[in-house]
Amino acid sequence: MAFTSSRCSATGFSETVETARNRVLLTRKKRFLTENNEAFLLGVSSDITDLKRTEGELKQANQELEEFAYRTSHDLRSPLVSSIKLLEITLKILRKGDTEKSEKYLFIVRESLQKLESLVTDILRLTRLRHTTSEIVAVDLTNLIENVLKKLSNLDGYHLLDIRLHIEPHLPLSLDISNLTLVLENLVSNAIKYYNPRSEAPYIAIDAAIKSSALTMRVRDNGLGFPESALPQIFGMFKRFHPQVSFGAGLGLYMVKKSIDKMGGSITLLPTASETVFEFSIPLTAQDIPQAS
Template structure:
């Protein structure tokens, strides 16, 4: 039972004050005493206390100075200052800087001090529980992220095997598929693989540190557009890069942003469009880069514009396959690198996204 009691260290150079404190509170608390700040430090090396009470006016080291010295080394115990005189500036400064929780005037009132100790212990417990919850949540979050990443990678391997078997079956002239089942299977596998890749993107965006390096937008956009041109060979890609200044940014996240937005521009074209197009523009300035991605596709309903960056939101005005996570990843990636995004869309006419990304080259100079 003794270990469950509130443990208090009281430091005061006047021995009769220590004796009076012990006589008044020994039945309620587990009490340790010291006659100097030095002796108090030695006791704290071997005892985990919940509350530290120190007299302000002590030789060599004052109570405020003692609390200041131990704050970073022992942040958990709640600190209470006893003062027999009014040194308002020191007390206010100590409270504002978090060196002490409260102060009590000497001679203390037993009921007031008892109430202050119990309130301080409640705060100690609340902080301890919060710290434990944070550690528990961080552990759970880390395990969940590792599980998602591992599972996603493990799932891709059998999916690629299925696609390989489908391709082999097409080369085998003895296999017939008059109902088109192979095409259906392939479509489902490709859709599932795309969703898994989005999960991996989300994981990497949430876990990887931001790293800045020089970016050539002309090369970056060429890599991005080359990836999607084969999906719809009728689309006219127009790229305009104006980069008179060096630009430094996070290549991985900017690539994720561009790939997701260009993928949507290609995917959500009108089925019967006569001249589908995707316009990509980049203007680099000393402090930022502005990127515009414009298409003449099916557009987005105005009532959906406020929701498109939410996870798993999918517009009901089209029957195109999608995971509902791509634009969420775009927004999260931009948040990581301090960027912003806006969207303007007319249903049936097309959509334009405008992205602003800080140029870290300016910050490093």
């Protein structure tokens, strides 16, 4: 939009960022005087909502990158340093012929390196998540969930759990299979790792239905759950809530959230006294939404 004015001299200028009806506007105002000394104000507003949103996303990404760099450098170095020291001690003990004590230290080294391997695996998965493009294919949900369960069936405690499936959409749906698989693997593996050994009937339930033009899924369990204080940071990077039960990098739920965002969906942890319930929704294309007969 262009504005022209003749024989006018500028006497003032202002620039403000304003919010109106959930839109962010950059408003520029300029005061003019005519040759007859009459004052008038010229104002132009530009919609910068998308620019501000992108700016916010870039700031968040930079903060996450800084935290990621710091934490990974620390968490990668720590087990390596401790393992090297333990191996040096073990070598000295072996030279003295104390095989029993040497074996004890070697088990500690193995555990430390297993934690390191878990962290490296999560870092690689997160890197792939950030750089791979979506792969939208026809997905049979029941088959996908059964494959996820089969892959995780070797985890400790799996065979103690009652697996309950309630999958309503039986026809294939067009979905991002790699990101959806990552979400289900992380949520289900967490439910297995953190099941409650004191529960008489531990279970994992997976529900799926089409609601309001979206696939809505719930992964429920009656395991250890989360402390109320953890809820605001549940999807944060490097957050671990039961370190005494199972080791991990604390990136699983962070990757779950990023995968859901990448699919254009949303996820929440529903507050409930008896269950841990993660509910997420993924928008569907028109061809996947059942039409009323």
